[in-house]
Amino acid sequence: xxxxxxxxxxxxGALRGIGLATAERYAAEGAxxxxxxxxEPGDSSVKQVLDHLGPAxxxxxxxxxxxxxxxxxxxxxxSRHGRLDILVNNAGIDCTGAVDTLELSAWRKxxxxxxDGVFLGTKTFTRLLGETxxxxxxxxxxxxxxxxxxxxxYAETSAYNTGKGAVRLFTKSVAIEFATKRIPIRVxxxxxGFVRTPLLEIGMRRWVEKGLAAKAQDLIDxxxxxxxxxxxxxxxxxxxxxxxxxxxxxxYCTGSELVIDGGWTAH
Amino acid sequence: MANRLEGKVxxxxxxxxGIGAGAVRRLATEGARVAFTGSNTEAAEKLMxxxxxxxxPHRVESADTWPALMDTLKARYGRLDxxxxxxxxxxxxxxxxxxxFENWNRLLSVNxxxxxxxxxxxxxxxxxxxxxxxxSIILNSSMSAYRPMGNFVAYSxxxxxxxxxxxxxxxxxxNQGMKIRCxxxxxGVVETDMIxxxxxxxxxxxxxxxxxxxxxxxxxMARVEEIAALVAFLASDEAAFISGSEYxxxxxxxxxxxxx
Numbered sequence: 277x278x279x280x281x282x283x284x285x286x287x288x289g290a291l292r293g294i295g296l297a298t299a300e301r302y303a304a305e306g307a308x309x310x311x312x313x314x315x316e317p318g319d320s321s322v323k324q325v326l327d328h329l330g331p332a333x334x335x336x337x338x339x340x341x342x343x344x345x346x347x348x349x350x351x352x353x354x355s356r357h358g359r360l361d362i363l364v365n366n367a368g369i370d371c372t373g374a375v376d377t378l379e380l381s382a383w384r385k386x387x388x389x390x391x392d393g394v395f396l397g398t399k400t401f402t403r404l405l406g407e408t409x410x411x412x413x414x415x416x417x418x419x420x421x422x423x424x425x426x427x428x429x430y431a432e433t434s435a436y437n438t439g440k441g442a443v444r445l446f447t448k449s450v451a452i453e454f455a456t457k458r459i460p461i462r463v464x465x466x467x468x469g470f471v472r473t474p475l476l477e478i479g480m481r482r483w484v485e486k487g488l489a490a491k492a493q494d495l496i497d498x499x500x501x502x503x504x505x506x507x508x509x510x511x512x513x514x515x516x517x518x519x520x521x522x523x524x525x526x527x528y529c530t531g532s533e534l535v536i537d538g539g540w541t542a543h
Numbered sequence: 544m545a546n547r548l549e550g551k552v553x554x555x556x557x558x559x560x561g562i563g564a565g566a567v568r569r570l571a572t573e574g575a576r577v578a579f580t581g582s583n584t585e586a587a588e589k590l591m592x593x594x595x596x597x598x599x600p601h602r603v604e605s606a607d608t609w610p611a612l613m614d615t616l617k618a619r620y621g622r623l624d625x626x627x628x629x630x631x632x633x634x635x636x637x638x639x640x641x642x643x644f645e646n647w648n649r650l651l652s653v654n655x656x657x658x659x660x661x662x663x664x665x666x667x668x669x670x671x672x673x674x675x676x677x678x679s680i681i682l683n684s685s686m687s688a689y690r691p692m693g694n695f696v697a698y699s700x701x702x703x704x705x706x707x708x709x710x711x712x713x714x715x716x717x718n719q720g721m722k723i724r725c726x727x728x729x730x731g732v733v734e735t736d737m738i739x740x741x742x743x744x745x746x747x748x749x750x751x752x753x754x755x756x757x758x759x760x761x762x763x764m765a766r767v768e769e770i771a772a773l774v775a776f777l778a779s780d781e782a783a784f785i786s787g788s789e790y791x792x793x794x795x796x797x798x799x800x801x802x803x
Binding site: 513530 | 717770772773789790795
């Protein structure tokens with residue numbers, strides 16, 4: 277028997293990067309996975325991912341900044357599965373720029389996705405996660421994808437730093453809230469360092485456009501050289517921790533922050 | 544249990560009881576060949592029979608006896624992939640006003656120097672592993688590293704120091720280009736045999752149990768198996784990018800304040 281057999285997971289931002297790797301891992305461990313992202317359901321990229329993941333996977337279009345999208349996803353998950361064991365608040369965007377020229381609209385946009393998205397997902401699914409948690413030995417699990425940028429500051433990254441820091445503390449606050457109210461939902465955050473994802477590549481290309489490097493690969497090589505372990509993480513390595521937090525192996529972990537950064541914040 | 548640790552060799556210090564014994568069981572269940580140390584030979588023999596692990600009477604603070612222990616492991620297993628620096632003591636601790644100089648030194652020698660020696664000898668052996676310098680070292684710190692206890696000054700200080708020790712070891716190994724990882728774990732109150740004895744021997748066992756359980760917002764103590772599961776995760780290749788990190792496992796004890 278697989279470790280997540282009979283469990284249902286919802287992953288936001290699931291068509292790429294860490295979200296996709298996490299959905300793949302959960303499906304491989306026997307869970308039913310609801311993938312959500314901004315792409316239209318009829319898009320060929322959605323079909324491709326669903327074909328690859330098999331019958332246990334389904335897709336729902338969801339803009340994490342939109343509360344009614346979350347309510348629709350909750351309704352759909354409830355009617356299709358009747359339960360939710362695992363919620364991965366993964367969807368996120370990046371934003372860089374000097375604080376004195378950063379547009380308020382850019383600041384608000386990143387907060388609406390990286391912070392509101394985590395809040396709305398948790399809020400909307402608390403009831404179903406709690407109901408499900410009461411039927412399992414160790415309860416349900418919310419996994420919030422923060423970043424090492426939620427732990428330490430970085431130049432020209434104030435909006436992203438602020439949002440990811442908010443996710444870290446939101447996680448701890450809700451973990452204590454659920455534990456003290458005996459709502460059987462564990463809540464933890466994951467703090468990846470630099471991961472080889474499409475989001476990182478987009479960010480790198482932006483730096484190249486600004487003339488800060490000749491090509492994106494140069495920047496990726498620089499990051500690898502600056503990482504104590506000498507390389508970037510692969511999305512599957514973050515998914516490994518997301519699996520640990522989803523499984524019964526982490527039954528006493530709540531309010532914790534799992535840093536996966538190849539030593540980046542250790543020095 | 545999936546054989547996630549097949550082919551790996553593990554050393555667990557202080558493995559005869561509590562979290563250490565739980566780790567011996569879990570690592571062995573996942574396919575590792577396990578050696579453990581300690582001084583309770585009676586408990587050790589039982590655990591050996593149960594798990595097939597090997598027992599090596601040894602005290603972590605005894606610097607002179609480490610080379611012989613590692614020679615024995617080298618001859619028997621040929622490599623070392625996992626070191627769980629778990630051995631620790633509390634007896635004789637007190638407040639900053641009451642602790643004796645002798646007890647301070649004894650507690651620091653086991654809880655801090657003993658862990659440094661474990662790291663030192665583990666890295667030296669992992670460095671020459673057949674196939675490359677790889678391994679995972681896990682230091683058993685405590686939530687006391689973040690929430691020091693007034694009446695356990697030596698224990699709390701040593702557990703706090705393990706955060707920096709783990710990061711220093713992690714940085715050294717990374718700077719040397721070795722794929723040897725080092726992390727610390729920070730359990731809350733764990734229901735070990737030791738805690739159970741404290742509860743049973745107290746004047747009001749039910750009240751004593753309730754007091755321990757109330758220490759975490761989750762309103763229960765951790766089970767030994769839950770800590771062992773985190774050790775197994777960090778020991779496995781799943782955690783290949785995790786180094787120099789502090790992993791809390793405390794039922795939200797250090798996440799903040801419980802309120803009134």
